[in-house]
Amino acid sequence: MAGGxxxxxxxxxxxxxxxxxxxxDTAPFLADWRGRYRGTALGVVHPADAAQVAAVVRLCAETGTPLxxxxxxxxxxxxxxxxxxxRSLVLCLSRLNRVREVDPVGxxxxxxxxxxLAAVQAAAEAAGRLFPMSLGSEGSCQIGGTIATNAGGTAVLRYGPMRDLVLGLEVxxxxxxxxxxxxxxRKDNTGYALKHLFIGAEGxxxxxxxxxxxxxxxxxxxxTAFLALASLEAALEVFxxxxxxxxxxxxxxxxxxxAQLAAVLAHVPGTVRPLATPAPWCLLAEVTDPMAGLDLAGALEAVLAEGLEDGSIADALVARSEAQAAALWKLRxxxxxANRKSGIVIGHDTAVPTARIPDFVVRATAAIAAVRADARVMAVGHIGDGNIHLVAILPESARTTGKPLEPAAQAISAAVHRVAVELGGTxxxxxxxxxxxxxxxxxxxxxxEMALMDGIKRLFDPRGIMNPGKVVGPATP
Incomplete structure (x- = not known):
């Protein structure tokens, strides 16, 4: 069928x-926010509800139109x-934005x-409850996307990733x-747990x-506390x-x-260095409890005092107000x-066993330098679950050298990935x-594993129209 x-x-x-x-009109939907990926499409469709989504999908299935x-x-x-x-249609889900039900008892x-995500957090708060997923993009990322990518965020340590937060799905x-x-x-043992096939499947x-x-x-x-640390080994000890x-x-x-903290301070207005003591690493830690009136600041300070005494912590600040805690979180x-403003970003989403984080950072940093000596390496991540984002920043001048950037980016990522997998990571x-x-x-x-994933893809989507070219399966049919 013709596109028209x-x-x-x-x-x-x-x-x-x-x-x-x-x-x-379509331009904002055809490029990612960093400008690294761009595509074209027949059009961008905004359904109002699940019934319209289903009708659009049936249209695409009938006509073989990628979605x-x-x-x-x-x-x-x-x-x-x-x-x-x-040849694709982009299906934008922003109009499906209703909170259907809140059950504080259940x-x-x-x-x-x-x-x-911010709207979901607000709906939970209005009911006196917490939805714990927290991301830097929570004001604009949508709950369907966090499910499709199995998002993690900063509270995984206590509450788990999105997979652990989903009870049921409509698909x-x-x-x-x-x-x-x-x-x-919370318990349903009636056959295969189908919801888990869609969580992390990226549509x-x-x-x-x-x-x-x-x-x-x-x-x-x-x-909330902000710590200056001499090494990643010290960070693991404090954690x-x-x-x-x-x-x-x-x-x-x-x-x-x-290096990551310095980038934030240099490029994000309103950020302030919390501690005067210079240190190679910083740790942002938060402790919470549903009971009111607990002196968690005192308990936190007692633990930090041990580290200050034995030298594993170079300096520490415990926030004295919500505003001060918010300022610390703004840095993270x-x-x-900050990275987008620092140069050409080649980011990574690796995780390794927690005890192997120091080895990973040292080896992967050296691997990046071996590929591009002009790369600046920054690190940020969730030390409690081993998910360290090692970011290589190339200078903007690299765009004008006449050499394509993609081979260098691929070589850097391959080197980082190889180190992570060698250390038992992902x-x-x-x-x-x-x-x-x-x-x-x-x-x-x-x-x-690849054969199993390919088989699942073919079983669910034999025509290959669902988000082709992503994760597994052939590109646009």
Missing amino acids: DVIGRARAIVGPAQVLCEPA VPQGGNTGVVGGAIPDASG DSLTVEAGCT VLPDGTLWDGLRAL TLGIVTAATLKLFPRPRSSA SRLRGTLGDRVTTAEILSE HSVSE ISAEHGIGQSGRDALAVFKGPA
Whole structure:
């Protein structure tokens, strides 16, 4: 079927104003926010509800039109960007933004996929509960996207990634069937756990249109600290002490290299260096508890005092107000903005066993230098779960040398991935595979795993129309 006919039928489903085709209108949906991935499309379709999503998917299944689902377009691996063929429809889910139900007794809420993460957090807070997922992009990323990528964020240490926060899903399958799996049950042992096939699948097996999510008691006591550390080994020692003393109250443990902190201070207005003591590494730690009136700051200070005394901590600051804690968190949440302003970003989403983090950073940094001596290396990540984002920054002048950048970026990433896998780690912990990790996935996954994933893809999507060219399966059919 001709592209014009597909567009005409899509307009009949969602309304003429909800199908964008003019280049000026579609441009924001055809490139990722970092500008690394760009594509073209027949048009951008904005359905209003799950029934319209299902009708658009049936249209695509009937006509063999590739379909690329998109949430807030905040990803970093190109998973929501179409290819250059111009044959795809981009399905934007932002109009599916209703909070359908909040159940504070059952500690759950049901929301549509286009709700922003911040809106979900607010709905939980209004009910006196907590939805713990927290990301720097929470004001714009959408819940469907966080499910599709199995997002992690800064609270994984205590609450787990998105996979651990989903109770049930509503999904449009590749033939347009609407599967209603919106169950709020904590226990359901009736056959295969189908929801887990769609969490982290990046829209390649179906399109999440709604989700039932777990809620938790709201923290009523908290304390936040910022530490200066001489080494990653010291950071692991301090983290181990925190967990040994405060247990699951340790909600967050975020590591930043001095180079990363300096980039934030240089490029993000309103950020201030918390400690005067220079140190190669900084640790942002937060402890919380649902009981009110606990002196968590005092408990935190007692643990830190041991480290200050034995020298594992060079300096420390415990926030004395919510405003001071927010200022510390601004440093962590501004990393992506700062890196984008620092040069050409080649980011990574590796994870290794926690005890091997120091080895990984040393070896991977040396591997990057061997590929590009002009690369600046920054590190930030979640030290408690081993997910360290090692970021190579190339100077902007590299764009004008006449040599293509992509081979250098691929060589850097291959070197970093190789080190992570050699240390028993993974090439992707929370960002997904998308376009950027697709080739690496085939290299570092075993043939048995790849065959299983390919088989699942063919079973669900035999025509290969669902987000083609991402994760597994052929490119645009």
